[in-house]
Amino acid sequence: xxAPSSSALPEAVRALAEADFGAVAERFRDAGFVVGLPAAGIxxxxxAKADPARASxxxxxxxxxxxxxxxEMVAYLVDALSRSAxxxxxxxxxxxxxxxxxxxxxxxxxxxxNRMFRAQRGALAGTFEAGRADRLIEATRAFFEGTGPARWxxxxxxxxxxxxxxxxxxxxxxxxxxxxxxxxxxxxxxxIQAIIMNPESAGTYSYFTSEHLGAAGSTVxxxxxxxxxxxxxxxxxxxxxxxxxxxRGLPAHAAANAAHVFDTAxxxxxxxxxFTMSVGRETWNFTALKKGDVIARDGETVYTVRHDEELVVFxxxxxxxxxxxxxxxxxxx
Ligand SMILES: [Zn+2]
Numbered sequence: 001x002x003a004p005s006s007s008a009l010p011e012a013v014r015a016l017a018e019a020d021f022g023a024v025a026e027r028f029r030d031a032g033f034v035v036g037l038p039a040a041g042i043x044x045x046x047x048a049k050a051d052p053a054r055a056s057x058x059x060x061x062x063x064x065x066x067x068x069x070x071x072e073m074v075a076y077l078v079d080a081l082s083r084s085a086x087x088x089x090x091x092x093x094x095x096x097x098x099x100x101x102x103x104x105x106x107x108x109x110x111x112x113x114n115r116m117f118r119a120q121r122g123a124l125a126g127t128f129e130a131g132r133a134d135r136l137i138e139a140t141r142a143f144f145e146g147t148g149p150a151r152w153x154x155x156x157x158x159x160x161x162x163x164x165x166x167x168x169x170x171x172x173x174x175x176x177x178x179x180x181x182x183x184x185x186x187x188x189x190x191x192i193q194a195i196i197m198n199p200e201s202a203g204t205y206s207y208f209t210s211e212h213l214g215a216a217g218s219t220v221x222x223x224x225x226x227x228x229x230x231x232x233x234x235x236x237x238x239x240x241x242x243x244x245x246x247x248r249g250l251p252a253h254a255a256a257n258a259a260h261v262f263d264t265a266x267x268x269x270x271x272x273x274x275f276t277m278s279v280g281r282e283t284w285n286f287t288a289l290k291k292g293d294v295i296a297r298d299g300e301t302v303y304t305v306r307h308d309e310e311l312v313v314f315x316x317x318x319x320x321x322x323x324x325x326x327x328x329x330x331x332x333x
Pocket of ligand 1: 064067157
């Protein structure tokens with residue numbers, strides 16, 4: 001993949017991809033909002049008068065630098081919204097995750113940023129992304145501090161491999177039931193076809209905001225990785241429209257279809273360099289394996305399918321030792 005040529009990009013997309021909030025920030029400031037730039041790549045827009053009934057919404061994009069679709073989608077959405085700035089009905093923080101990786105059209109610089117949102121970073125502690133995660137954590141804490149209970153975090157991604165469900169989301173199980181139901185309804189409205197309930201942190205940004213900051217957070221996978229400026233935006237139409245109406249405080253649209261819900265059956269952790277997987281990076285997400293099938297081997301440890309059927313998501317034998325090399329899920333609804 002080559003670095004995007006910024007001259008060819010529409011201005012709104014170029015600006016967001018470069019974390020340049022200038023024009024957008026100015027329009028919201030002119031409309032009377034309190035606009036902050038707490039760190040590079042982070043814009044916060046709050047009502048002049050704090051109101052606990054007002055929702056707080058964090059939208060993050062580019063946590064993986066090569067996942068450019070959501071950058072384009074959010075660039076157009078926020079640019080349009082800023083031109084009728086009074087319509088913004090929530091406190092909004094917009095976060096461009098891994099600016100340096102985006103500039104280089106790479107997934108990350110040293111290591112996966114979306115594994116850094118936890119206290120124990122082990123061998124990842126000294127990486128470039130560990131420092132970036134610290135900035136994001138600090139700004140995110142400050143954003144939600146003292147806000148009302150309606151807190152949302154949409155961490156928007158695109159998958160690096162094909163998927164039997166191109167649009168899917170990961171939802172932390174620990175989100176309180178009412179908030180979780182609202183989140184899952186929003187995901188249905190956004191065109192999400194499959195929801196994976198996740199019982200444990202893999203160090204992701206959305207798990208962090210859910211666990212520590214009371215947000216209804218989700219990692220949302222919107223189709224496939226594409227080149228900045230060349231993404232097929234029609235695949236994001238439902239997600240864009242659902243996000244836009246939430247930011248404007250408008251009532252929900254009816255979901256076209258309810259998403260299928262999956263529980264996490266097991267996380268496949270890479271324990272050593274001896275780790276091998278029977279499925280590889282080219283395997284589609286939600287590929288079904290049968291009871292007894294070997295998923296991975298790692299020295300004495302053999303990971304096998306325990307249910308009649310388990311589907312593999314995010315298979316990646318090339319992750320660092322100690323990290324998750326895949327999730328096995330089972331359908332519940
Ligand atoms: Zn991603």
